[in-house]
Amino acid sequence: MINTKDEVIIRNILAADKQSWENLWQQYLHFYRADITPEITEKTFVRLCQGDSLSGLVAVNHDGQVLGLTHIVYHASTWSEKDYCYISDLFVDKSARGKNVAEKLFNAAYQQADSRGASKVYWMTQEFNSSARSLYDKIGQRTSFVIYQRKE
Amino acid sequence: MINTKDEVIIRNILAADKQSWENLWQQYLHFYRADITPEITEKTFVRLCQGDSLSGLVAVNHDGQVLGLTHIVYHASTWSEKDYCYISDLFVDKSARGKNVAEKLFNAAYQQADSRGASKVYWMTQEFNSSARSLYDKIGQRTSFVIYQRKE
Amino acid sequence: MINTKDEVIIRNILAADKQSWENLWQQYLHFYRADITPEITEKTFVRLCQGDSLSGLVAVNHDGQVLGLTHIVYHASTWSEKDYCYISDLFVDKSARGKNVAEKLFNAAYQQADSRGASKVYWMTQEFNSSARSLYDKIGQRTSFVIYQRKE
Amino acid sequence: MINTKDEVIIRNILAADKQSWENLWQQYLHFYRADITPEITEKTFVRLCQGDSLSGLVAVNHDGQVLGLTHIVYHASTWSEKDYCYISDLFVDKSARGKNVAEKLFNAAYQQADSRGASKVYWMTQEFNSSARSLYDKIGQRTSFVIYQRKE
Numbered sequence: 006m007i008n009t010k011d012e013v014i015i016r017n018i019l020a021a022d023k024q025s026w027e028n029l030w031q032q033y034l035h036f037y038r039a040d041i042t043p044e045i046t047e048k049t050f051v052r053l054c055q056g057d058s059l060s061g062l063v064a065v066n067h068d069g070q071v072l073g074l075t076h077i078v079y080h081a082s083t084w085s086e087k088d089y090c091y092i093s094d095l096f097v098d099k100s101a102r103g104k105n106v107a108e109k110l111f112n113a114a115y116q117q118a119d120s121r122g123a124s125k126v127y128w129m130t131q132e133f134n135s136s137a138r139s140l141y142d143k144i145g146q147r148t149s150f151v152i153y154q155r156k157e
Numbered sequence: 158m159i160n161t162k163d164e165v166i167i168r169n170i171l172a173a174d175k176q177s178w179e180n181l182w183q184q185y186l187h188f189y190r191a192d193i194t195p196e197i198t199e200k201t202f203v204r205l206c207q208g209d210s211l212s213g214l215v216a217v218n219h220d221g222q223v224l225g226l227t228h229i230v231y232h233a234s235t236w237s238e239k240d241y242c243y244i245s246d247l248f249v250d251k252s253a254r255g256k257n258v259a260e261k262l263f264n265a266a267y268q269q270a271d272s273r274g275a276s277k278v279y280w281m282t283q284e285f286n287s288s289a290r291s292l293y294d295k296i297g298q299r300t301s302f303v304i305y306q307r308k309e
Numbered sequence: 310m311i312n313t314k315d316e317v318i319i320r321n322i323l324a325a326d327k328q329s330w331e332n333l334w335q336q337y338l339h340f341y342r343a344d345i346t347p348e349i350t351e352k353t354f355v356r357l358c359q360g361d362s363l364s365g366l367v368a369v370n371h372d373g374q375v376l377g378l379t380h381i382v383y384h385a386s387t388w389s390e391k392d393y394c395y396i397s398d399l400f401v402d403k404s405a406r407g408k409n410v411a412e413k414l415f416n417a418a419y420q421q422a423d424s425r426g427a428s429k430v431y432w433m434t435q436e437f438n439s440s441a442r443s444l445y446d447k448i449g450q451r452t453s454f455v456i457y458q459r460k461e
Numbered sequence: 462m463i464n465t466k467d468e469v470i471i472r473n474i475l476a477a478d479k480q481s482w483e484n485l486w487q488q489y490l491h492f493y494r495a496d497i498t499p500e501i502t503e504k505t506f507v508r509l510c511q512g513d514s515l516s517g518l519v520a521v522n523h524d525g526q527v528l529g530l531t532h533i534v535y536h537a538s539t540w541s542e543k544d545y546c547y548i549s550d551l552f553v554d555k556s557a558r559g560k561n562v563a564e565k566l567f568n569a570a571y572q573q574a575d576s577r578g579a580s581k582v583y584w585m586t587q588e589f590n591s592s593a594r595s596l597y598d599k600i601g602q603r604t605s606f607v608i609y610q611r612k613e
Contacts (some may be wrong), residue, residue: 038447041236049235058233080232081210083201083245084193093235115307126307131446133301133439145305149285152302153293155267155278156450157612287589290453294587295494298450298612301442345540353539362537384536385514387505387549388497397539419611430611437605445609453589454608457601459571459582 013072013106015113018053018061025071026050026063033074033096049076062113064097064106072101075110079123090114090123095137111144165224165258167265170205170213177223178202178215185226185248201228214265216249216258224253227262231273242266242275247289263296317376317410319417322357322365329375330354330367337378337400353380366417368401368410376405379414383425394418394427399441415448469528469562471569474509474517481527482506482519489530489552505532518569520553520562528557531566535579546570546579551593567600 018026027046034041041049053061053076064073076094092114097106118126128145129152130137141147170178179198186193193201205213205228216225228246244266249258270278280297281304282289293299322330331350338345345353357365357380368377380398396418401410422430432449433456434441445451474482483502490497497505509517509532520529532550548570553562574582584601585608586593597603 036443038443039236045236045238048238052233053235059235076235078233078235080243081204081230083205083211083228083230084191084197086197086200091232118307128305129302130305131301131439131442132303133437133442135437135439138305141305146308148304148306149283150281150304151284152300152304153280153282153290153297154300155270156298285589285591287587287591290587290589291492291494294453299453301446301451343540349540349542352542356537357539363539380539382537382539384547385508385534387509387515387532387534388495388501390501390504395536422611432609433606434609435605436607442609449609450612452608452610453587454585455588456604456606456608457584457586457594457597458604459574460602 012067013064013101013104013109014066015062015064015109017056018063018074020054021069022063022065022071023050025065025069026061026074029071029074029096029098032098033094036096059093060117062110062117064101064110066101071098073097073106073110075114077114077117079121082124085124087122087124090118090121090126092126092128095128107140108144164219165216165253165256165261166218167214167216167261169208170215170226172206173221174215174217174223175202177217177221178213178226181223181226181248181250184250185246188248211245212269214262214269216253216262218253223250225249225258225262227266229266229269231275234276237276239274239276242270242273242278244278244280247280259292260296316371317368317405317408317413318370319366319368319413321360322367322378324358325373326367326369326375327354329369329373330365330378333375333378333400333402336402337398340400363397364421366414366421368405368414370405375402377401377410377414379418381418381421383427386428389428391426391428394422394425394430396430396432399432411444412448468523469520469557469560469565470522471518471520471565473512474519474530476510477525478519478521478527479506481521481525482517482530485527485530485552485554488554489550492552515549516573518566518573520557520566522557527554529553529562529566531570533570533573535577538580541580543578543580546574546577546582548582548584551584563596564600 030046049059052059058079060077062075063071065071074094074096075092078091078093079088080091082089095107095110115126130141182198201211204211210231212229214227215223217223226246226248227244230243230245231240232243234241247259247262267278282293334350353363356363362383364381366379367375369375378398378400379396382395382397383392384395386393399411399414419430434445486502505515508515514535516533518531519527521527530550530552531548534547534549535544536547538545551563551566571582586597
């Protein structure tokens with residue numbers, strides 16, 4: 006838990022965050038033009054709160070409003086006995102940008118990954134997402150890897 | 158299980174493949190200049206044979222020699238109720254190249270992913286790996302995603 | 310012809326669209342900093358209306374105002390007996406963005422390509438055009454190909 | 462027609478080149494892992510010899526053996542009254558590499574494009590094809606354009 010001068014707190018997602026979280030989640034999905042059914046959103050939220058294979062962190066203000074979210078997947082690796090930590094989703098509300106909220110979410114994810122003993126933390130972004138990459142070049146390092154997928 | 162005119166069979170990895178598999182695995186790690194301890198290799202092999210969070214497929218010839226390997230990780234996703242299938246490792250012995258062994262391994266991975274109900278199959282490669290990407294452009298599709306990781 | 314709840318209709322370009330079309334065309338050329346003479350614009354418009362080697366589709370509202378345009382080139386290929394369909398130009402008026410007009414234009418182009426028996430549909434974009442690529446990653450797939458040209 | 466000290470001549474493809482041409486064509490298709498039916502190859506060859514929408518140039522040695530090929534597509538453009546010249550295929554036999562055969566084929570294509578009044582000459586290559594791009598950076602200029610296609 007990190008308390009900052011802007012009073013943004015990063016903490017694990019709670020069942021009570023549902024409405025506030027979903028508002029951001031839908032904005033995030035809209036950005037990626039993703040079609041996710043209400044059923045998947047419902048199940049994802051439950052799994053994020055359970056904090057097992059999926060883990061959710063939120064940035065909240067003093068009113069408890071969710072200003073940012075990040076979702077983390079822990080999965081096995083052939084290169085390590087310990088799990089890898091994959092930061093699957095990250096989004097900050099427009100009203101809260103420019104206040105290092107994304108950076109705080111990353112730091113909290115790093116701490117969680119350390120506490121769980123993850124041997125690696127990684128994430129993806131579209132190569133043309135200049136505003137995201139500007140941050141990622143600071144708080145992480147670009148690798149030479151690109152992603153392929155099965156034809157849809 | 159696919160039996161071809163070249164007598165290359167794709168099947169799940171077995172404990173008896175240990176020595177033959179490790180020969181390819183070490184070549185693959187050498188290609189990526191990766192330092193993996195014997196303990197990790199040992200544990201990874203056990204987990205690949207168990208076929209739970211990790212799954213291993215091998216291409217073997219009529220003598221049972223491992224000519225190719227692929228390792229698969231199934232993991233949770235926030236965008237889907239079903240797991241994603243991540244093809245973590247792929248390697249074909251130099252002596253067996255040009256015989257579509259990699260393509261057969263991919264097809265077997267696709268089949269396994271379908272049988273497990275995975276909602277997506279994806280993998281990574283270095284953007285400059287021209288021989289790998291030549292194949293991947295045929296059997297898959299390049300996405301716009303690049304990978305970032307926590308600074309080491 | 311697609312009639313939606315927003316009353317945006319996609320149809321072939323008509324001679325009567327000239328003024329409304331040219332307004333968008335000039336904005337599109339301005340975006341690419343392209344210098345096209347009035348003579349070329351005139352001849353291109355005529356050819357788009359003829360619908361032979363060039364084909365034009367427009368998105369119009371209930372007043373008949375052109376809100377979006379796409380221009381298509383059909384050309385021979387050495388890899389196929391059938392023509393390839395190249396989507397040459399695409400532009401949506403700022404006032405009409407966020408209403409899936411571009412997506413509707415693409416769907417209409419796909420339908421036209423199918424009706425003409427084209428064996429492939431492809432298009433280009435600058436690698437840094439993030440808003441375009443965000444859409445293209447959804448309705449198409451990025452290939453590994455880049456474009457070279459003769460030195461000017 | 463260009464006669465060089467290595468006695469490599471660049472000329473239009475002729476019906477008599479069929480067998481020698483097809484040998485190279487199949488190697489080229491193999492490089493791209495492309496599956497082209499014999500019927501398409503047959504029809505493509507006929508159209509290349511006709512020199513209408515498709516045009517073929519070959520590099521031949523003093524024995525008339527085809528050492529290199531390039532295929533050109535002329536197509537309409539919305540940005541120009543004149544056609545664009547798209548260099549669709551280019552391949553040089555391994556035995557003839559290092560002798561500027563590809564460069565000569567490009568120069569002949571440029572001349573043909575000029576004689577036909579084409580307003581642009583362009584071509585594509587996979588971003589990871591380092592040996593091709595090394596040449597293209599010399600005889601042409603890279604643009605910022607990448608290619609998308611309809612999902613297959």
